Amino acid sequence: MLGIIQLLSVLVLVASSFCVAADLRGSLNSLNITASFPGDATYASASSPFNLRFAFQPAAITYPKTVEEISEIVKIGGEEKYPVVARSGGHSYIANGLGGRDGAVVVDLSNFGDITIDSAKGSAVIQTGNRLGDIAAALGKAGRGLPHGSCPYVGIGGHAAFGGFGFASRMWGLTLDTITAVNVVLANGTVARATDHNHPDLFWALRGSASSFGIVTSIEVKTFPAPPTGTIFQYSWDGLNATTASQIIATLQRFVQVNDIPPHLGGEINLFRGPVLGTISISFAGGWYAPIENLNATINPLLRQLPPTSRTSFFTGTYLETAENLGGGSLDTSAPDGHDTFYAKSLMTPENSPMSDAAILAYTTYLANQGFTAEVGWFIQMELYGGRNSAINAVAPEATAFAHRRSIFSIQFYSSAPNNVPPYPPSGFAFLDGLVDSITSNGPKNWDYGAYPNYIDDKLVDWRRRYYGTHYFRLRSLKAKYDPMNIFDFPTSIDE
Structure with a gap:
């Protein structure tokens, strides 16, 4: 008898889920909002993540054409108890743009692709369906620039929400530092414009944790006159032993300090x-981003402290041409983007507590040995945030919700499955976790390092502290104010 009761309970739950799904479809269809649902011919492609380590099933993927439609989607999500998430470029490392779990309503922003540039005022309004390649091309043609990353396919929405680093960032700051206003749909469907003077607390939160507070439809930014010339350079050393490699990293760290x-x-x-x-x-x-003849005067004092290079390369051109070079030769995003199957971690090293020589040697020793035998492919990027005259570090730590102003490096650790296709091998997790541990376990006691939310890590246990530091407590309070029902909910969203 108990088995029959359990079966009836399951059937009731299944029937209820079908009813809710039907209500969602009916609610969206009644407003003529384009959407893709499980079972639709478009759904498999629409729900495909950038990182194929994940496979989530959103309740619906919507394609609004107006801000008003986004408002209605958010209200429907709240009324029918669905978490709602924004998808700008879809490059979240853990597929948060699909909800980070099954059952979310995705607001795909691909129809929001306008860019309005006012060169006289040095400003631009950028809708959040734009990719970085689109933005670099449009601004470059107008003789303007913006600090941001080099991958053309990355969406501006998430990039600007949590930071936004590029080679121009020491000169101009992070992408979020250029934002003067954010146009956003809030959890109750209200459309707001947040600035330093209008909803200043929300404006603070949106620059560092936007996805937890609303669907950002556009950002208003200050742009910069594009430098007349720029040079992309690379100095390479091949086949170094661990000791020599550690000396290069330590020397460069001291040099920028x-x-x-x-x-x-x-x-x-x-x-x-x-x-x-x-x-x-x-x-x-x-x-x-200055005349190339002045590059040697800056770099040579560093190179004199290092072993002879294996090779060097230089590309000099206009600012727009340097962006194209960094983008692999083109900023065109019209063709479909690719996929990968990967695991990534990050580490932000404090300016007042840099990596110790012991930590650097442990790090390079690990890479020279376990890195060579690892089952996964990997690379590491130690992005230079700090050093004297850095615009990133010049911003007050409390000015925005971005927590790690006083960093020297933001380090990305990235490892891909063989041939970049699933499954990702279990040994890859152990390899990358051990790599980061080789640094942190050899650092100062109670080392207060950070992590970068745009290189988001689904296995980072203390992510609240590492991503947001002491800012998390203020963010949690603001979450309760602006999203008390937790409509914008995903695995690493701010808790109320």
Whole structure:
């Protein structure tokens, strides 16, 4: 008898879920809002994540054409108890743009692709369906620029929501630092414009944690006159032993701390698998946004402290041409983007507590050995945030919800499955977790390092502290104010 009761309970639950799904479809269809649902011919493609390690089933993927339609979608989600998430470019490392779990209503912003540029005022209004390639091309043609990453397909929505780093960031700041106003749909469906003077507390939260507070439809930004020339450079060292590799990283860290390096130098240290066991390869790459003849005067004092390079490369052109170069030769995003199957982690090193020499040596030793034998492919980017004259670090730590102003490096650890296709091997998790631990366990006691929300890690246990630091408590209070029913809910959203 008990089995029959349990079966009836299951049937009631299934019938109820079908009823709710039908209500959602009916509610959206009644407003003529385009949407894709499970079972539709378009659904498999529409719900495909960038990172194929995940496979979520949204309740619906909507394609609003107006801000008013977004407002209605948010209200329907709230009324029918669905979490609602925004998808700008769809490049969330853990598929938060699909809800980060089954059953979300996705607001796909691909119809929001307008860019309005006012060169005289040095401003632009950018809708959040734009990709970085679209923005760089449009601004570049108008003789303007904006600090942002180099991958053309990344959406501006998430990029600007949590930071936004590029080689121009030491000169101009993070993408979110350029924002003067945010146009957003709130949890109750209200359409708001947040600025320093209008909803200043919300404006603070939207610059560092926007996805938890609303659906951002456009950002208003200050732009910068594009430099007349720029150079993309790379200095490479191949097949280094762990000790030599650690000395290069430590030397560069000290160099940016003690030298008066100009803001128009941006860069990163890249690390790759070495040619034989016990080795790794390193490059120092970046952008120089000033006449090239002045580059040597800045870099040579560093190079004199390092081993001879294996090779160097330089590309000089207009600012727009340097963006195209960094984008792989084109900023065109009209063709479909690719996919990967990967795991990523991050680490932001405090300016007042840099990586110790012991931590750096443990890090390079791990890479030279476990990195060579790892089942996964991998690369590491140590992005230069700090150093003297950095516009990133010049912003007060409390000015925005971005928590890690006083950082030297933001390090991305990225590992892909063989051939970039599922499944991702379990050994890959152990490899990358051990790599990060080689640094943190050899750092100062109680080292207060951070992590970067745009390189989001689904296995980071203390993510609230690492992503948001002490800002988390203020964000949690604002979440209760602006989204008390937790409509904008995904695995790493702010808790009320």
